[in-house]
Amino acid sequence: MLEPSQEDLPGIHSVPVVERFYPAGTLIMEEGQVATRSLVMVTAGWAISYKSMQNGQRVVVDFPLRGDLINHGSPAGRAYRSVLAQTDLVTFEINIERQGLLSGYSPFLARSIMSLVARNYGIAMEHLANVARRRPLERAAYLLLEIAYRLERAETLKHNRFQFPFTQSDLADALGLTAIHTNRVLRDLREAELIVVRNGVVELVDKPGLIDMTFFDPAYLSYGG
Amino acid sequence: MLEPSQEDLPGIHSVPVVERFYPAGTLIMEEGQVATRSLVMVTAGWAISYKSMQNGQRVVVDFPLRGDLINHGSPAGRAYRSVLAQTDLVTFEINIERQGLLSGYSPFLARSIMSLVARNYGIAMEHLANVARRRPLERAAYLLLEIAYRLERAETLKHNRFQFPFTQSDLADALGLTAIHTNRVLRDLREAELIVVRNGVVELVDKPGLIDMTFFDPAYLSYGG
DNA sequence: CGGGCCTTTGATTACCCTCAATTTTCGTGG
DNA sequence: CCACGAAAATTGAGGGTAATCAAAGGCCCG
Numbered sequence: 001m002l003e004p005s006q007e008d009l010p011g012i013h014s015v016p017v018v019e020r021f022y023p024a025g026t027l028i029m030e031e032g033q034v035a036t037r038s039l040v041m042v043t044a045g046w047a048i049s050y051k052s053m054q055n056g057q058r059v060v061v062d063f064p065l066r067g068d069l070i071n072h073g074s075p076a077g078r079a080y081r082s083v084l085a086q087t088d089l090v091t092f093e094i095n096i097e098r099q100g101l102l103s104g105y106s107p108f109l110a111r112s113i114m115s116l117v118a119r120n121y122g123i124a125m126e127h128l129a130n131v132a133r134r135r136p137l138e139r140a141a142y143l144l145l146e147i148a149y150r151l152e153r154a155e156t157l158k159h160n161r162f163q164f165p166f167t168q169s170d171l172a173d174a175l176g177l178t179a180i181h182t183n184r185v186l187r188d189l190r191e192a193e194l195i196v197v198r199n200g201v202v203e204l205v206d207k208p209g210l211i212d213m214t215f216f217d218p219a220y221l222s223y224g225g
Numbered sequence: 226m227l228e229p230s231q232e233d234l235p236g237i238h239s240v241p242v243v244e245r246f247y248p249a250g251t252l253i254m255e256e257g258q259v260a261t262r263s264l265v266m267v268t269a270g271w272a273i274s275y276k277s278m279q280n281g282q283r284v285v286v287d288f289p290l291r292g293d294l295i296n297h298g299s300p301a302g303r304a305y306r307s308v309l310a311q312t313d314l315v316t317f318e319i320n321i322e323r324q325g326l327l328s329g330y331s332p333f334l335a336r337s338i339m340s341l342v343a344r345n346y347g348i349a350m351e352h353l354a355n356v357a358r359r360r361p362l363e364r365a366a367y368l369l370l371e372i373a374y375r376l377e378r379a380e381t382l383k384h385n386r387f388q389f390p391f392t393q394s395d396l397a398d399a400l401g402l403t404a405i406h407t408n409r410v411l412r413d414l415r416e417a418e419l420i421v422v423r424n425g426v427v428e429l430v431d432k433p434g435l436i437d438m439t440f441f442d443p444a445y446l447s448y449g450g
Numbered sequence: 451c452g453g454g455c456c457t458t459t460g461a462t463t464a465c466c467c468t469c470a471a472t473t474t475t476c477g478t479g480g
Numbered sequence: 481c482c483a484c485g486a487a488a489a490t491t492g493a494g495g496g497t498a499a500t501c502a503a504a505g506g507c508c509c510g
Binding site for chain 4: 360361402403405406409424
């Protein structure tokens, strides 16, 4: 990501950053609520970001990882989705007034935030494309492959295997499928020797094959600078 | 939207705003290209914003309307989608360096932009939910109802009827359906006396019925302030 | 007046959802 | 450590729905 220049330093150091811990199960943010915190960045643990619909359905918008902001997109108004701590979660939070952040307080922070927001937007659009225009097998493969790449960036991926403490029902709500069909899709991926998902662990068995199948291009996961 | 305060005025007046015209068919922005303009806001005409996928599919991300920014989400990096002028299009563009805009140049503009970006994020997330978790009939109804509400805000909706200069194929790519099935869905909506789409004109025949059917709540279309 | 794109309809297929039941896993308390 | 119950994962059967394949009609533009 960006490095602060010499002139940025005073602004940065005067920003009140606090570390916070949320136990597993905490609803960190709720859809429709006015945003009270300025900025929240995940540093450790797993979260799930979702929308609840009036028709009883749920849509998982994202699984925010280490380094991701979880309150972008609602800087001035109401949260457009809920965020739940799936495991114990650690965050850094900046609690000064947000518009100050973006206008004069610290140009470095303003730039960084805009980069993070832009990247999240790109990720969200790929997610939309994934749900709208890929078949379930490729769709599931794409989602897990993207998470693996993001974990790689966050330096928490080893041997193409990672913890993934979510249920198949959570995955289904991220894929726009039923839980039952998601189960069958995961079986197909396992039998095709592409991905094994078992007991909360995801293993990318054939990463090149997955990339071929999904035309995965990680360019959108980089930070704009 | 927001009103500038007295202290905002000098900053605003020093920002170089230009009006631009794009003839129908102009590709205003292309996916993957580095953003060269700072900010582009639609003031008249129709555009379509889409992603092209490697599997040959296309996903329509949004139909940007009067008052919408069409380069949010890529302020520092590369555009995550293409934008095509569907009709002749008029924009206002701000061509100063973007990070200047957001850090000290004009606090009023910074706030306004953040509000617009936040709103667009909310719209995008509703779109995701729509594609992921609504059935085609409700999905099509929701999309057209949303556009009607947004046009209402832009003060270009009359008698629940509006021009919509796109093909059923465009609509299909926004709904995640085939063009053929989209045609059947539109027939169903017509026969249910809910919406009539014909010759590039959309008429909401039974707006209350549509709102009931889709649980439509326009809260996410407001500006955060 | 063509020609091409768009719209519309029909027939068939493939896929995903629904309903139902069993097995496995996991957390909790005995 | 084991027993129990609840939640999650898994499998089967069947039906509904959207995709696919095919073709005809309408509309606009040159």
